[in-house]
Amino acid sequence: xxxxxxxxxxxxxxxxxxxxxxxxxxxxxxxxxxxxxxxxxxxxxxxxxxxxxxxxxxxxxxxxxxxxxxxxxxxxxxxxxxxxxxxxxxxxxxxxxxxxxxxxxxxxxxxxxxxxxxxxxxxxxxxxxxxxxxxxxxxxxxxxxxxxxxxxxxxxxxxxxxxxxxxxxxxxxxxxxxxxxxxxxxxxxxxxxxxxxxxxxxxxxxxxxxxxxxxxxxxxxxxxxxxxxxxxxxxxxxxxxxxxxxxxxxxxxxxxxxxxxxxxxxxxxxxxxxxxxxxxxxxxxxxxxxxxxxxxxxxxxxxxxxxxxxxxxxxxxxxxxxxxxxxxxxxxxxxxxxxxxxxxxxxxxxxxxxxxxxxxxxxxxxxxxxxxxxxxxxxxxxxxxxxxxxxxxxxxxxxxxxxxxxxxxxxxxxxxxxxxx
Ligand code: KIV
Numbered sequence: 001x002x003x004x005x006x007x008x009x010x011x012x013x014x015x016x017x018x019x020x021x022x023x024x025x026x027x028x029x030x031x032x033x034x035x036x037x038x039x040x041x042x043x044x045x046x047x048x049x050x051x052x053x054x055x056x057x058x059x060x061x062x063x064x065x066x067x068x069x070x071x072x073x074x075x076x077x078x079x080x081x082x083x084x085x086x087x088x089x090x091x092x093x094x095x096x097x098x099x100x101x102x103x104x105x106x107x108x109x110x111x112x113x114x115x116x117x118x119x120x121x122x123x124x125x126x127x128x129x130x131x132x133x134x135x136x137x138x139x140x141x142x143x144x145x146x147x148x149x150x151x152x153x154x155x156x157x158x159x160x161x162x163x164x165x166x167x168x169x170x171x172x173x174x175x176x177x178x179x180x181x182x183x184x185x186x187x188x189x190x191x192x193x194x195x196x197x198x199x200x201x202x203x204x205x206x207x208x209x210x211x212x213x214x215x216x217x218x219x220x221x222x223x224x225x226x227x228x229x230x231x232x233x234x235x236x237x238x239x240x241x242x243x244x245x246x247x248x249x250x251x252x253x254x255x256x257x258x259x260x261x262x263x264x265x266x267x268x269x270x271x272x273x274x275x276x277x278x279x280x281x282x283x284x285x286x287x288x289x290x291x292x293x294x295x296x297x298x299x300x301x302x303x304x305x306x307x308x309x310x311x312x313x314x315x316x317x318x319x320x321x322x323x324x325x326x327x328x329x330x331x332x333x334x335x336x337x338x339x340x341x342x343x344x345x346x347x348x349x350x351x352x353x354x355x356x357x358x359x360x361x362x363x364x365x366x367x368x369x370x371x372x373x374x375x376x377x378x379x380x381x382x383x384x385x386x387x388x389x390x391x392x393x394x395x396x397x398x399x400x401x402x403x404x405x406x407x408x409x410x411x412x413x414x415x416x417x418x419x420x421x
Contacts (some may be wrong), residue, residue, distance in 0.1 A: 053233070128167065134177075328362050
């Protein structure tokens with residue numbers, strides 16, 4: 001492998017140099033291949049992880065958390081192949097190279113494994129974590145708070161001493177941790193060389209205004225925080241992961257940890273597509289923040305992750321569900337035919353979605369005359385008003401019995417009602 005770097009790089013890693021100093025730039029840290037892979041049944045082979053990593057780079061994510069190398073020799077191999085294969089090759093349109101990150105607990109064995117896996121990348125990162133909530137320290141770690149601080153400080157310094165220029169630290173279960181204790185441990189790991197401080201709402205417990213305050217308080221009260229990037233990592237146990245992530249960004253977090261399709265432990269993580277499109281769609285209200293994601297690759301990325309993880313999204317999933325850009329009720333279809341902005345806040349082109357028909361109209365029992373008539377035009381049939389009256393009566397009978405009326409149903413009905421002698 002490549003020799004380990006002799007000198008330590010500047011504290012702030014150089015993801016995309018032209019953007020890094022812009023305070024409105026929000027880094028997207030994708031953990032589909034680590035936390036996402038922790039979804040029951042979502043294990044991917046090394047080859048599948050590599051294919052997904054290449055797609056994430058094309059999408060423009062700033063950091064790819066490629067796995068948890070100490071968890072198995074296979075995962076170490078997978079992370080290393082990603083670091084070697086695409087960590088050195090510009091993939092984005094602006095010559096962008098993502099940071100390749102490996103997770104580790106706060107112990108030397110994990111950190112060594114993470115470094116062995118990521119050190120081949122042009123921009124390697126080790127992400128190390130230890131729990132800081134009372135319940136985790138007492139029952140899971142069986143350690144005192146001061147022991148936890150000492151371990152965190154020592155392990156961050158150890159990761160830096162290996163030559164890793166970029167070390168992220170997470171106080172696990174920060175959402176339920178004592179505030180003063182958080183300020184203290186974060187101050188210590190910054191002094192030890194942590195470049196990013198990730199604040200996980202590990203059990204998805206906080207409400208958006210609480211999480212916003214947590215990030216604001218950390219920013220205001222942690223000595224040395226100006227030398228590091230604050231990050232969010234929100235789980236979705238109460239369905240609030242996206243809202244909490246945006247609230248954290250509003251309070252000053254400039255790295256957001258997300259997964260494609262929101263996959264992850266239990267109810268999953270904040271979903272990349274929701275967070276990115278909310279920032280894009282409501283940029284002004286969010287204080288002008290923006291990401292480096294090329295949203296046109298969202299649909300393909302979602303499909304690829306569904307395919308390789310085996311986890312399929314529900315039809316009404318925001319942004320990438322099959323129904324997210326489909327319109328069924330007569331009133332909505334009529335509105336869409338008059339002006340697409342009536343019922344769509346995002347253009348499907350923006351996420352790289354080509355719909356079967358321009359207006360996203362799905363015919364069913366709630367569809368009105370306007371939509372059904374335009375479907376006939378789209379299929380190339382010109383019929384008189386009188387013929388349409390007869391046709392529409394037949395249409396309603398068919399639609400009552402079916403969830404969706406297909407082009408084939410329409411053509412069968414035309415042949416029964418109109419084309420019979
Ligand atoms: O949910 C969590 O706390 C995590 C950390 C390792 C960031 O996944």
